[in-house]
Every structure is written in C-alpha cells, then in structure tokens.
Amino acid sequence: MTLEKRLTRRKFLGVSTGAAAGAVAAGAIIGGIAGYFAGQSTAPTREVTRTVTTTVAGPAQTVTKTVEKPVTEKVKAGYVYVGPVGDFGWTYAHDQGRKWADARQANVESTYIESVPEAEAAGAIETLLAEGYELIITTSFGYMDATAEMAEKNPEKYFVHISGYRSGAAGNAPENMSAAFAEFYQLYYLNGLAAGAVTKTGVVGYVAAHPIPEVIRHINAFVLGANYAYKKRTGKNIKAYVNWLFSWFDPGKTRTAAVSLIEEKNADVLAFTEDSPTTLQVAEEYTTQKGKQVWSFSHYSDMTQYGPNSHLTGQIVNWGPLYLEFYRMVATGTWQSVDIWTRIGDYLPWRWRLPVEKSTAGKPEGTVYLAPLNPAIPSEWQLEIKRRYEEMKELLFEPFSPEGNLDQPIRDQAGEVRIGPGERADHDMLWTMDWFVEYIESELPKV
Amino acid sequence: MADVAWIESVLSGAVQAGTVYLLASLGEVYAERSGILNLGLEGMMILGVAVSFIFTNALGHGAALLVTMLVGGLIALILAFMAVSLRLNQIVVGLALTLFGLGLSGFITSAEIRKGILLSLNPNLSEAALVTQQAPKLPNIAIPVLSDIPLIGEPLFNQNILVYLSYILAIVMWFVLFRTRFGLSLRSVGENPAMADAMGVNVYLMRYIATVIGGMLGALAGAYLFIGYQPFWQEGMTQGRGFISLALVILATWSPLRAILGAYLFGGVEVLQFRLQLLGVGAQTPQFLLMLPYLVTIATLTLLSFEGVKKRIGVPAALATPYSRE
Incomplete structure (x- = not known):
C-alpha cells in the first residue's frame, strides 16, 4: 500500500497592498467614514488540495483509486487591529504574526481591518462576519467586551481575544471565545x-x-x-x-x-x-x-x-504560533476554548533547557524571545542571562x-x-x- | 535642584518641544487674522512629517524642507478654494482635510509606495534606506558668543536651524502684521471684509495668501517635529499637536510675538511633567500638569468673551465667516 501526496496550488488571488492603501487615502478624502472598509487589505488566498492515491493490491489485479479532497476545512480568519499595520510596534507585530501563520497553514484566507477605535470594535467584527470570516481575532484589550458580546450572538463562529481575561475556559465568556497573550x-x-x-x-x-x-x-x-x-x-x-x-x-x-x-x-x-x-x-x-x-x-x-x-x-514577540494554533483548531474541527499565556519555552520545537554554551538566547524561537545580546555585556553576565533563559524554558526559574x-x-x-x-x-x-x-x-x- | 544646569536643561527642552507649536501657530495666526480658521492644521502637520521623512532620506534636509512647505501650501490651497471661493463651512472642510492628511500620510509612507517614491527620487538608495523609519536629525549649531550667555545662551542659541528660523519668522511676521500696509490689509480682511473690500483690498487674494502661509508653516512644523526633534516615522505621530497649536493661537491672542511665549509655555509643560514626576512632585497625579495649558487657554477664551478686552486685543471679528460681495 502506497500513499502519495501531491500539493497543487489551485488559486492564487492577490489584491495588491497598493490598491488597498489607495483606498485608504480615498476613504479619508470622503471623510473617514469609509476608512473602515477601505483599510481592509485582502491577503493572498490559497486553496491547497491533496491528491490521495491509494493503491490496493488484490489477488488478481491492482485497483488504483484517486480521491481528491481538501486536507482540512478552509479557514477564513479576520483580524481587528487597534493601530495601523505600519506602526512598527504592537499592530505591526500582530500583522507579522498573521503572515507567519498564513504561510504555515494550508487553505487559509485572512484579512484585517486596521486602526479600529475601541468603541467601534463590534461594527468591525460584524463587517468581517458578514464577509464570511469565521475566526475573528481581536488584538486590543479594549475590544474584550465587544468580542465576548459578538461571540454570544454568533455561537457557530470562533473568537480569539488578545491581551484580555475573558474566555470560555475562564468561565466568563461563551465557549467559542478564547483568550491569548504573549508575556514578556x-x-x-x-x-x-x-x-x-x-x-x-x-x-x-x-x-x-x-x-x-x-x-x-x-x-x-x-x-x-x-x-x-x-x-x-x-x-x-x-x-x-x-x-x-x-x-x-x-x-x-x-x-x-x-x-x-x-x-x-x-x-x-x-x-x-x-x-x-x-x-x-x-x-x-x-x-x-x-x-x-x-x-x-x-x-x-x-x-x-x-x-x-x-x-x-530586548524583548521580541512572534504572535504567529498562537494564531497558527487557532487556525488548526478551526481547520480540524477541534475547537476548544483556551486561555493561553505564552512565556519563554512555549511553542518551541525542543522545549528542554540547553547547556549554556549552546543556549539559543538572542535567537528567534517560540512566541517570545530575547533580542541579540550586545557583546558589551560582560561575558559572565552573558552566561548568567543565557543560564536563566534556558532555565525558564522549563520554568525552573521564576523571576x-x-x-x-x-x-x-x-x-x-x-x-x-x-x-x-x-x-x-x-x-x-x-x-x-x-x-x-x-x-x-x-x-x-x-x- | 534648581541650579543653573538644571534650568538650562529644562529651558532647552521647552524650546525644543515648543518649536513645533510655535511654527504651526505662527502660520495659523496669519490665517485667522484674515478670517480663515484652519482646522486642517493637524493634517498638514502630519503630511509635513511624512513628506520630510521621505525627502530627507531621498534627497537630504534642504530638499525635504522645501518640498514639505510646498506640499503644505498646496493642501492649504484646497482649503482656501473651498472656504474662500466656494464659501463652504470652514470647520467641516478643515476637519475633512485633517482626515485627508492623516490618510494620505499613511498612504505615501506605506512600505511599497514609500519604496517606489524613494527609488524614483534617488535610484541609488541602499536597501536599508528604503525600509528604515528614521532619518538623520538636523545638527545643532551653537552660535558663538550668544550661546555662552549664562542661563539662556545654551537653551536659545544652541539649537538647530529650524529653531532659529522660528525666532526670525516670529519677529518678521509680527512686524509685517502690525507695521506694514500689507499687515493692515490682512487684519482688515479678518475684521470687516466688506469694509476692506470697499477700501480696495482684494479680500479673496489676502485670504488665499494667509491660508497658504498657514499651510506652509503647519507642514514645516511637522518637518521640525520629525527631522528637528524626534526622527521616527509612525502613522499619526503628531498626536494632536496641530490642534494644540490652534489652542495656542487663542492663548497668544493672535500675535506672533505672544505665540513665542505661549509655545514655550506649552513646551515647558511637556518637559516639566516628566521632570516633576521624577522629583516626586504630584507623582500620584502626573496628569494634573498636563491640563494646565488648556486651563490657561480656557481662561483666555473666557477673558476674550468680554467686549472691551476683545476690542483691545483685536480678535478677528470675521473669523470663520465666508465673505461674499453680494
């Protein structure tokens, strides 16, 4: 019995960011009302299917059956950002995380609405839902209650709120809402x-x-x-x-x-x-x-x-692994409300502490990691930093x-x-x- | 702690923080003196930041300052056309221009567009220069002798060229406004346009000129905020400084010279709120100091509601009122 996998890129839809950005300017001219929708930029859509070829060896003949089916359910994820994606700070980091996760999950379509004032969060979520986005990720503390409210109203959709404390897991929001944070x-x-x-x-x-x-x-x-x-x-x-x-x-x-x-x-x-x-x-x-x-x-x-x-x-964040986690839950129909608070060591492929001389401190890994260490830091303290970093991967040390x-x-x-x-x-x-x-x-x- | 070095350091910070407000409010004094209320100032300022950011990286400081003022003037022309020629509501047009400026500044600085503009201006730019969000800051130039004066020498005369320009502008603009025929015409247009018209002053032209000067200086204030003060581009980095400048014009009671004092008061509060936090003064409520400039502004407004005061100071009576000959 052989199993052959083949990935085919069926569609590649791309709306250039330039066009979207142009819409931002146009929206502003009209008076900012349209800015809401204009700020949206649609990320490239990919639909990946897997061709499964099953070869069954029978007594007299070989029957080959080819079934074409999607690997997983398609995920449509909509993000609500509090700032512009070009802020080089909080929102920029979230958008990088979105791209990171999109690149690692087949069959994902994601979009975002940027610069959404906290009072307008519900409207932004409704816009995304109306366009068929079923996984809504809101990235500001002030969006928390609006997110919980929309989760209540739309029990068949999924909601993730960043930096808050309301989730089904915590018992203060519906089961289709999760909370997540990358802690520094x-x-x-x-x-x-x-x-x-x-x-x-x-x-x-x-x-x-x-x-x-x-x-x-x-x-x-x-x-x-x-x-x-x-x-x-x-x-x-x-x-x-x-x-x-x-x-x-x-x-x-x-x-x-x-x-x-x-x-x-x-x-x-x-x-x-x-x-x-x-x-x-x-x-x-x-x-x-x-x-x-x-x-x-x-x-x-x-x-x-x-x-x-x-x-x-310094401290650097990669929100990508968190977003990927939620994509996978939705794609595989295994949603579960969670309250994730990631620290050093979470989402590492190798979660054990390393000997100091092999420490990965200063290199990208997981969701939160250390920026490159300046050689001006005296070597004994470089070692101490690396030792503590490694210990914290296993939570052996608590500051x-x-x-x-x-x-x-x-x-x-x-x-x-x-x-x-x-x-x-x-x-x-x-x-x-x-x-x-x-x-x-x-x-x-x-x- | 109040030793000489401390005072010099606080004054220097006040001048640096205050120059943004000074440049913007000088232009706005002219616009309002002619009867035009420019609520688009915030948008012109943020555009000034964005344009100076791109042009400094592509062509250097000089080109950046020129283009910034040109762009500010062009946006102000839109306001002048709508407010003067079409006689639209200045408040609505101004606010729309602020939104426009915020949107346009974000658009021209978005990664791809910015790269395109930078490369078309200067094809030899390095990859790092195409993606960076900062630009070289204007150097400080210490003026010999003057910068050695104790207490005020260092704060006033060891600054960058835009700070010096703001001193000169304030004095020249005061002189032109109050001591020349042009200034008299400008003020009469904002006071009683029908009368000015009857006296042979071209009301429309005066209002166009004043509005464009206002836009140019508004954008220049943005350029100062970026290359003269804190050279990091981020969308919306003006954080309401255009609107604060509008309040300052009232505090300065429409005088370029009083605008200097007002600007440094606002700048001084910006500096002192952090100094005092560290000295433990009002540490539990550091927000208190933040509202002081606005309290003073409100007090000024209240004072101006008395007719006698209004007449003496010369509040532009036709402010925000469109003029039509018929």
Whole structure:
C-alpha cells in the first residue's frame, strides 16, 4: 500500500497592498467614514488540495483509486487591529504574526481591518462576519467586551481575544471565545540583568505607557533583574525611576521622558513600554553625540538599527504560533476554548533547557524571545542571562521569587514582604500586580 | 535642584518641544487674522512629517524642507478654494482635510509606495534606506558668543536651524502684521471684509495668501517635529499637536510675538511633567500638569468673551465667516 501526496496550488488571488492603501487615502478624502472598509487589505488566498492515491493490491489485479479532497476545512480568519499595520510596534507585530501563520497553514484566507477605535470594535467584527470570516481575532484589550458580546450572538463562529481575561475556559465568556497573550516579564528580567551588568551610575530608568498590571510587572521584573546584577557586582542596591507617558505611543513625549531620566536622575540604562524605538534613539544620541554611554533595548521587534551603539538586548514577540494554533483548531474541527499565556519555552520545537554554551538566547524561537545580546555585556553576565533563559524554558526559574532577588524576599515600597521564602508569583499575582518593588524610587500613580 | 544646569536643561527642552507649536501657530495666526480658521492644521502637520521623512532620506534636509512647505501650501490651497471661493463651512472642510492628511500620510509612507517614491527620487538608495523609519536629525549649531550667555545662551542659541528660523519668522511676521500696509490689509480682511473690500483690498487674494502661509508653516512644523526633534516615522505621530497649536493661537491672542511665549509655555509643560514626576512632585497625579495649558487657554477664551478686552486685543471679528460681495 502506497500513499502519495501531491500539493497543487489551485488559486492564487492577490489584491495588491497598493490598491488597498489607495483606498485608504480615498476613504479619508470622503471623510473617514469609509476608512473602515477601505483599510481592509485582502491577503493572498490559497486553496491547497491533496491528491490521495491509494493503491490496493488484490489477488488478481491492482485497483488504483484517486480521491481528491481538501486536507482540512478552509479557514477564513479576520483580524481587528487597534493601530495601523505600519506602526512598527504592537499592530505591526500582530500583522507579522498573521503572515507567519498564513504561510504555515494550508487553505487559509485572512484579512484585517486596521486602526479600529475601541468603541467601534463590534461594527468591525460584524463587517468581517458578514464577509464570511469565521475566526475573528481581536488584538486590543479594549475590544474584550465587544468580542465576548459578538461571540454570544454568533455561537457557530470562533473568537480569539488578545491581551484580555475573558474566555470560555475562564468561565466568563461563551465557549467559542478564547483568550491569548504573549508575556514578556521574564524577558524584562533578563534585560534587567543586562542593565545591572553594564550600568556605571547604578541608576536605571523606565519610560512607561500606562500604570496597568501588565506594565507594572514588566517594570518590577526589569528592576529586580537590574538589582540582582548590580548588587552582585557592587554590593549596592540599584536605583530605579519611572516616567509615565499615559499614552501607548507618542515619540515626541517619549523623547522628553527619556531625556528627563538621563538628565534628572543620571540613568544610563533605559527600558521602556512604548510603541516606538524613540527611547533607544535618545540613548544613541547621548552615546554618539553627547559623550555619555546610555543603553536601551528592543521592544516587539529587533530595533538594533535605531541604536547600534546603545542596544543591549530586548524583548521580541512572534504572535504567529498562537494564531497558527487557532487556525488548526478551526481547520480540524477541534475547537476548544483556551486561555493561553505564552512565556519563554512555549511553542518551541525542543522545549528542554540547553547547556549554556549552546543556549539559543538572542535567537528567534517560540512566541517570545530575547533580542541579540550586545557583546558589551560582560561575558559572565552573558552566561548568567543565557543560564536563566534556558532555565525558564522549563520554568525552573521564576523571576518573582526570592531566587530572582539574591535569595531575599521580594518587598514592596512600603517594606511589606510580597513574595516570601519558598514562594513564587502565580498567575493571579502577576495578572493583578499593583505595587512596586522596593528598589523603585518613583511613586506609583493612583488610577 | 534648581541650579543653573538644571534650568538650562529644562529651558532647552521647552524650546525644543515648543518649536513645533510655535511654527504651526505662527502660520495659523496669519490665517485667522484674515478670517480663515484652519482646522486642517493637524493634517498638514502630519503630511509635513511624512513628506520630510521621505525627502530627507531621498534627497537630504534642504530638499525635504522645501518640498514639505510646498506640499503644505498646496493642501492649504484646497482649503482656501473651498472656504474662500466656494464659501463652504470652514470647520467641516478643515476637519475633512485633517482626515485627508492623516490618510494620505499613511498612504505615501506605506512600505511599497514609500519604496517606489524613494527609488524614483534617488535610484541609488541602499536597501536599508528604503525600509528604515528614521532619518538623520538636523545638527545643532551653537552660535558663538550668544550661546555662552549664562542661563539662556545654551537653551536659545544652541539649537538647530529650524529653531532659529522660528525666532526670525516670529519677529518678521509680527512686524509685517502690525507695521506694514500689507499687515493692515490682512487684519482688515479678518475684521470687516466688506469694509476692506470697499477700501480696495482684494479680500479673496489676502485670504488665499494667509491660508497658504498657514499651510506652509503647519507642514514645516511637522518637518521640525520629525527631522528637528524626534526622527521616527509612525502613522499619526503628531498626536494632536496641530490642534494644540490652534489652542495656542487663542492663548497668544493672535500675535506672533505672544505665540513665542505661549509655545514655550506649552513646551515647558511637556518637559516639566516628566521632570516633576521624577522629583516626586504630584507623582500620584502626573496628569494634573498636563491640563494646565488648556486651563490657561480656557481662561483666555473666557477673558476674550468680554467686549472691551476683545476690542483691545483685536480678535478677528470675521473669523470663520465666508465673505461674499453680494
């Protein structure tokens, strides 16, 4: 019995992005109303069929039967984006993930609507449903309730919401809704190790978007890491300052915030949560033009080109494996509501920790990974970063544990022990974090 | 902390952040003095960012500044045509132009289109230059002697060429507006177009000129924001700075010289909100400082509602009112 597989490309439909972009401009002229629909760009459609040739050897003759059938059900996926795909930040990363997943699943047709205000999410979802898209992926926290509402109304369709907490799995949304997120806090801890290893002033800064748990745990993780390395080097505690933008994206303000951290507090390593490489560009300006070495990081994608002399490492995301997971569920009729929170090690082909000398830290893998490590990081700290990275693949190390804090309990700014001996942070503590670790000098704004 | 270096550093930041507002509001002062309210300023500014981004990478700073102003002037011509010749509602046309500017800037900077434009302008560009979202920043030029003045020397006289241009423009534009015949005609057109017309002033022409100047400077403000301040292109990166400039015109009570003070006040608040956060002042509510410029603007507006004040300051009485001879 032989089995022969042949893939044929039946159709290749491509609407050029240029035409779609032209529609964007046209839409804007009319008055922006049409922008909604004009912003759509249809990704190339492929339909792949498999020819199965079964050869049955009988006693007297050989019967060959050829059956042509689709490998899986066709998947029509529609994405709702909060920003423009050209933002080089959050939405750009999601769109790269969409393309990544599309390229790895046969028989997928995907499209997106970009720059959808959160109040208009339901309308955008309805538009996609009306056009026959059955898997809806919404990529902003503010879309959560609208997504759950539409999932309720359309029980035969599938919904995935990114960065929220409502899903059938969690019991606060219908079964046809899943939640997913790619989590960075472990990478921020490793960034912190790099920061503590190179800082000369013992002061690190953080340009932060909004005071929400996600950003707060990233700041805490970064500062814990920085303190770990700095204290081990010098015996002194690190000092950390935070500047809040109250915006996810504003290159102009980010510049001012970053400059303030450098000039006001003498910070020489700056981490950030903002959708542009501005902080890294400011660091580069100080390094190359003002005679003061300042370091910064990549965020979402490799930003080395924006600060070749100031780039230490950073956190990079690939949403693709998550999207592929949902494509496959829909294609094979095996949908199950899930609440996925990926960390280092998830979606790796080889999920075991590697010996330090073979570590993949700094190379693309899985959904979240470390940007290339600058050789300026002292070699013993390069090894330490790699060791922790590898350990986290197996979750052997947790930054929010005394082990991540030189075996000291983790205290908040009031001196209260938040994570004591033998403890480590769990999902709920990370998810609702509303306190700063003791090494941060700035106060947490009340919101 | 209030030592000399600190003050210099804050003032320098205020001038740098404020120049965006200054350039845009100088042009808008002229437009509004002639009776045209340009709500398309945000769109002209973002187009200025996009055009200066592309042209700087293709042909360098000089060409970028020229083309940016040309594009800003052209968009303003659309506004002038609709508002002056067709006598359409300026608010609707202006807002439509803002949306148009946001859409068009996104279109010309989308990966494929941008590549095409860059290559047609300069076929020798490297692959890296075709995909980058940044551009070289304008260098700071320290003016000898002046930049050595304590306290204000460094903030005022160690900046880039666009900052210096904004000083000169503010003074020249003030002089032209209040000390020349042309300025008198411009103001009369915004005050009482029928009377100006009777006196032999070409109302339409004056309004066209003022609107185009406004558009050119609006786009130039965008170019400054990009190559003079923070050279990273992202859709919508002006983040409402065009609208803030409109508020500034009111705060400056339609005077180019007062616009300097207003612009640096707005710029100063932008800088101080982050400085004060780090000094722990109002750390729990850093948003408070953000609303101060708007409070001042609202206070100014309230003050202007008194007839006596209005007359003394010279609020353009025919602002946003179309003029027709019949």
